[in-house]
Amino acid sequence: MLQAKPLRSSSTGALAGTIRVPGDKSISHRSLMLGAVAVGETVIHGLLEGEDVLNTAAAMRLLGAQAERGGDGVWRVRGVGLGGLGEPAQVLDMGNSGTAARLLMGLVASHPIICVFTGDASLNKRPMARVTGPLEQMGARFVGRSGGRLPLTVVGSDRTVPITYRLPVASAQVKSAILLCGLNTAGTTTVIEAEPTRDHTELMLRHFGATVTTERMEDGALAVSVTGQPELTGRTIVVPADPSSAAFPAVAALLRPGSELLLPGVGMNPRRTGLYDTLVEMGADIAFENRRDEAGEPVADLRVKHGPLKGIVVPADRAPSMIDEYPILAAAAACAEGTTVMLGLKELRVKESDRLAMVADGLTKCGVKVEVGADDSLTVYGTGKPPQGGATVATAMDHRIAMSFLVLGMATSEPVQVDDGAFIDTSFPGFVALMNGVGARIAGA
Template identity: 65%
Template sequence: MAHSEPRPFRAAAPSAPLAGRLGVPGDKSISHRALMFGAIAVGTTEIAGLLEGEDVLRTAAAMRALGAEVERTGPGAWRVAGRGAGGLVEPADVLDMGNSGTAARLLLGLLSGHPLFAVMTGDASLRRRPMKRVTDPLSATGAQFWTREGGRLPLAVRGAADPLPIDYVLPVASAQVKSACLLAGLCAPGTTRVVEREPTRDHTENMLRHFGATVAVEDTPEGRVVTLEGQPELAAAPVLVPGDPSSAAFPIVAALLVPGSRVVVENVGLNPLRTGLFTTLREMGAALSIENARIAGGEPVGDIVAEHAELRGVEVPPGRAPSMIDEYPVLAVAAAAARGVTRMRGLAELRVKESDRLSATAALLAANGVRAEIEGDDLIVHGTGGAIPGGGTVETHMDHRIAMAALVMGLAARAPVAVDDAAFIDTSFPGFAALMNGLAGGAAIGPA
């Protein structure tokens, strides 16, 4: 879906504290994987709670184009009749992955192990993002890739007729690259081995086990070693998708910053490799607690209670970055309201997200009267110790998380905060403004 017309939005302080219980959209990472694994399993996979944002719908369309039967049976409810590992068919047309780097990179892993030819593209933002980080290791399977300069989309892939297992040490912490290698290994005989120096989100490993693959994880002096036994019989398995912790971050930070607020976000995924933001907020003095903790579909889940609290600046270690890579823009907003200085270290990976998210986050703060600077790969935020000045217009650079972080800032600022385009919020959080307005008891966020 092309966004021709920008949709400017603005957010202002609500007339009452934020209050209520809410669910956030399903976890994006798990939603993509549920559709892909359903498509390569034998039998019919029933999915509940699927995120129905544009990114995930692109994955559903791609799986359909590759021969799986994918149908929506109700809100968040989907049924996938799979073709078995190695059973995907050559698509008749170009696969358009929209704005989704996760879908594009994971799908390249799947395609590498199938003897077929496919062409992949995406929107303007995705066509700027580097794919070489996955095509390089995937070439070891025997797959061939043709890309634009710099390894960018559109690209063509011819998967390997007899794929070889991969043995790869990740040069950067990236769950997407790790997952692409593991998915390629599903069609290869023997053992695929990926080594990561810093642990990254492990939804792929959890879900592979849920569908019947043999995956082992071992911590060694070399790093965390993930091994997959190739050519498993994947069997259809029901998937209940938990709420996305990256989406839960926005109402949670809003509740911490708006005086008198108390918000409960239900059914949030609490995978320890995704909860770096919650750890950091607690270090800053946030009042966060978990109720109703449980396991669903191989993933830990619970309800998060967030109440207004005075926050203080902290130093965020670089090793925590992989567990909260998508949450830095909204953490920067929390840091802007905190007392003292917050230093977020080791954010190189933010330069290659939907936008150069590091520069965009610093610019978001500067436009609203908050002092911030970038030193190397660190972001330093000088907290106001109270209400953020606000009053600025934020350039979102087609990045949904920058847009939502800026609108959360507007709820806690003295003057309203505007964004140049909120259209892209739908890629990960359809209905964001309506949901936040429900907590505020009125229209705090709306068209500018």
């Protein structure tokens, strides 16, 4: 259990400089998992060394792969080959990370081994039936608590069967769990998604040598198929800076008069950039410079300058491309002029915390008028003036809630305190030092 770490963020002057945001969390998890089932060595540059990803690395070692950081900061994974994962002698503790738990359950399900998964108090509340259901259809078995929560035991099988599965909820984690089980299953496994979710699993599977096809169906949905039991070969991976983490310094720069920040090499996969589209629609001055591809993923250097923001309506169909960015968007909306309406936020209720409730409560405490709709929408009434602040906000073991309110505190009349900043290390180690290095005033409270 981490020690609670209260933090206080006070109003700042202009923010200026360059922030090198750490590596993409989604891509980092996947690079370790696929490296572990490939033949030969995978070399990973820029792996996120956050708690969530370090838990994945530890789990891959317990399953028989080698995964180590070299003295040069580069990670090297020596894989066991597809189908070669061994039964772990210990419980797989995935900490705070839904991605690690759900994707790894999929990967081990097609191996004849038994794995016990657990997590921290936040992860053990999150729904797992969304992955255990389809994986059971493929032939794995699960034994655990009622209600489909961790801790639970996966009884894997080397006789899994391919399925065609239509996602009942827009989730890249569910899609990926099924594709990763399909990877070691003879035949073709297909996942149909009505709304496109992040496609890092598909891109990386191809990079390692698997055949993955994407086909548009008559109703507009996408059918993503993986051909089972390919030969995967170790690769070099360059992890881009995480657009979900870059969102925090980006919004901070937008809010503070006179600011200009450069954020180099940020991942610009179109399935991840909904927040940036939204901020530009709100009037933000963001330049996407030097657009290029790095190891199969588009990246750009973001130059963000302060300027006024106006309220807008954010449509529900944009949610999958900015699902983790609503807390920081809400902080921006609180400082904008006019009303921002965010539609289709039901999934926010099952993240590290109930993000819809936590954001609404925290903003209310900071003097911002908000409404949560019965349709899981969030309306934030911005006045164009700095919100009051002067409150302590609860974070409920949620890194993104903590960072969002620390950014808000840079712009409020009185400081904003968060009850616990310890979980920031799950996704953005070094956040406080990097932000203070460009002019923020975040300190222990």
